[in-house]
Amino acid sequence: xxxxxxxxxxxxxxxxxxxxxxxxxxxxxxxxxxxxxxxxxxxxxxxxxxxxxxxxxxxxxxxxxxxxxxxxxxxxxxxxxxxxxxxxxxxxxxxxxxxxxxxxxxxxxxxxxxxxxxxxxxxxxxxxxxxxxxxxxxxxxxxxxxxxxxxxxxxxxxxxxxxxxxxxxxxxxxxxxxxxxxxxxxxxxxxxxxxxxxxxxxxxxxxxxxxxxxxxxx
Amino acid sequence: xxxxxxxxxxxxxxxxxxxxxxxxxxxxxxxxxxxxxxxxxxxxxxxxxxxxxxxxxxxxxxxxxxxxxxxxxxxxxxxxxxxxxxxxxxxxxxxxxxxxxxxxxxxxxxxxxxxxxxxxxxxxxxxxxxxxxxxxxxxxxxxxxxxxxxxxxxxxxxxxxxxxxxxxxxxxxxxxxx
Numbered sequence: 185x186x187x188x189x190x191x192x193x194x195x196x197x198x199x200x201x202x203x204x205x206x207x208x209x210x211x212x213x214x215x216x217x218x219x220x221x222x223x224x225x226x227x228x229x230x231x232x233x234x235x236x237x238x239x240x241x242x243x244x245x246x247x248x249x250x251x252x253x254x255x256x257x258x259x260x261x262x263x264x265x266x267x268x269x270x271x272x273x274x275x276x277x278x279x280x281x282x283x284x285x286x287x288x289x290x291x292x293x294x295x296x297x298x299x300x301x302x303x304x305x306x307x308x309x310x311x312x313x314x315x316x317x318x319x320x321x322x323x324x325x326x327x328x329x330x331x332x333x334x335x336x337x338x339x340x341x342x343x344x345x346x347x348x349x350x351x352x353x354x355x356x357x358x359x360x361x362x363x364x365x366x367x368x369x370x371x372x373x374x375x376x377x378x379x380x381x382x383x384x385x386x387x388x389x390x391x392x393x394x395x396x397x398x399x400x401x402x
Numbered sequence: 403x404x405x406x407x408x409x410x411x412x413x414x415x416x417x418x419x420x421x422x423x424x425x426x427x428x429x430x431x432x433x434x435x436x437x438x439x440x441x442x443x444x445x446x447x448x449x450x451x452x453x454x455x456x457x458x459x460x461x462x463x464x465x466x467x468x469x470x471x472x473x474x475x476x477x478x479x480x481x482x483x484x485x486x487x488x489x490x491x492x493x494x495x496x497x498x499x500x501x502x503x504x505x506x507x508x509x510x511x512x513x514x515x516x517x518x519x520x521x522x523x524x525x526x527x528x529x530x531x532x533x534x535x536x537x538x539x540x541x542x543x544x545x546x547x548x549x550x551x552x553x554x555x556x557x558x559x560x561x562x563x564x565x566x567x568x569x570x571x572x573x574x575x576x577x578x579x580x
Contacts, residue, residue, distance in 0.1 A: 205424040209431035216434035224438055227445035234452055241457045248464040255471040255478070267477050270484035274491070315487050328506050328515045336499030344491050347498045352518040367487045372479040376468045380475060381482035390488055 244377045251380045258383075266383070269394045272342040275366045278318050279343050283364050286341035287322065294334035296326030299357075314370060317346075317363035324358055331358045338362060340397050496522055501553050501579070508543040510536040516572065525554065525577040530570040537562075537573045544575065555580050 272282065291298045299322075324334060335347040338360075349361040383391075468475065498520050505527070506515065513536045517528040531537050541559065548554045554577040561574040 202420075205420075206427055209424075209427040212431035213427075213434050216431070216438045219435075219442070220438045224442050224445065227442060227449070231445050231448050234449060234454065238452065238454060238457065241454065241461065245457060245461050245464065248461065248468060251475070252464055252467055252471070255468070255474045258474060258478070260474065263474065263477050263481070267481050267484075270481055270488060274484050274487045315491060328502065328518060332499045332502035332506060334499065336497065336503065339495060339497065339499065344488065344495070346491070346495045348496075349521040350498055350502060350518065351520075352515070355514065355516060358518075365487070365491050367484075369480065370483050372476065372483065376465055376475070380478050381485075383478075383481070386489070387485050390485060390492065393492075394488070 247377055247379050251376060254380050254382065266391055269342075269391060269398060272398060273344050273394045274315070275343055276369050278366055279364075282343045283318070283320065283345075286338060286343065286345065286364075287320075289341055290334050290337035291324065293337050294326065294330050296324045296330045296334045299323040299325060315365045315367045317365055319348075319361065319363045322360045322362065324360055325356055326358070327356065328352060331360070335360060335362075342394065342398050498522075501525070504547065504553065505544075508540070508547060510539045510543075512536045513540055514570075520579070523579055525579050526560075526575070528572060528574050530565070530568070530572045532570055534571050537571055540573070541575075544577070548577075553580055554578065 272279075275282065287298055324331060326334065331350065331352065335350055338345055339347060343364050343366065345362050345364045347360060347362045350358055351360075352358040502518065502520060505525075509515070509529070512533070513529050513531045515527060516530050517526075519526045529537060529540060541557075544554070544557050548557060557575060557577045559573060560576050561572070563572050564570075565572055
């Protein structure tokens with residue numbers, strides 16, 4: 185005996201007969217949805233991700249190409265000269281020889297005599313940025329004009345220096361406190377895909393200035 | 403006779419509506435299946451026809467060429483590293499010597515610099531002269547320097563004394579350095 189009463193069986197049969205034409209399209213639509221979810225969406229994601237990778241790759245190739253052009257166009261001798269100049273101006277570590285040369289050169293040009301000097305080796309200060317400074321206190325003999333010339337000349341030599349104090353206690357001697365800069369080499373990237381810095385107009389202007397400083401006496 | 407009780411006409415309308423619905427559903431089903439198929443084919447073609455392999459080959463060629471210029475590249479990076487520091491130093495560098503020179507050049511004859519102290523913030527000087535006239539000139543010149551050179555901010559005359567032994571007037575001047 186059936187679990188459903190006769191009237192209910194009749195209703196189901198009528199509904200099945202009425203909606204039978206929709207069964208096949210419904211199955212097809214379901215298959216399409218399943219296909220879209222299982223295969224099409226991952227494919228779309230792959231394509232989008234591939235487009236991003238392509239853009240990144242094209243950008244990297246553009247940078248590599250620019251780097252290659254930059255390096256090819258650079259004159260090796262000029263680059264060596266620039267590097268030497270820059271390293272003389274801002275040595276990686278305390279350049280005692282360069283410092284003493286600069287003091288000696290500036291004193292000769294300014295007609296002052298440098299007496300004793302006190303290099304505060306232990307007093308290495310962190311200046312602005314990554315630069316460190318070595319402070320030196322100099323006792324010099326000369327008149328006020330020559331002392332002014334000495335301090336100006338000292339700042340126009342390599343390694344780079346900054347006179348931070350001048351104290352004349354009489355008309356012929358002065359104490360000059362000067363700090364010389366040095367800076368360890370920062371982290372240099374090995375990745376050829378990073379855009380190489382360009383030697384622009386500002387850098388060339390600085391290099392010309394440094395070149396003048398290096399040729400002031402020598 | 404009323405149309406409202408014409409059962410045959412009502413059934414015929416109902417059948418036609420059903421057929422129309424079936425047609426729409428069938429078209430939708432076919433269209434969705436075709437759309438999914440076409441979209442998958444396009445996506446697959448896009449993946450297969452990607453220029454990635456050619457780009458990777460081009461990248462490798464460039465990297466190989468750059469490898470030959472590695473030393474030069476290292477020097478460029480080193481130079482840039484130094485230049486950053488040098489630029490910072492040059493921007494912060496003062497010119498004490500130039501300031502002293504400027505001041506000394508402004509002194510009238512007969513005025514002597516007895517003591518002088520200059521740092522990044524203050525300028526203190528003690529001047530002497532046999533008469534007050536040149537010292538007045540110094541103060542006027544200092545006033546002009548404040549206006550013209552923008553090296554000093556404020557000037558104070560800290561003392562004016564007469565030294566009977568040396569027979570000289572001594573003036574102490576303090577300025578704030580810009």
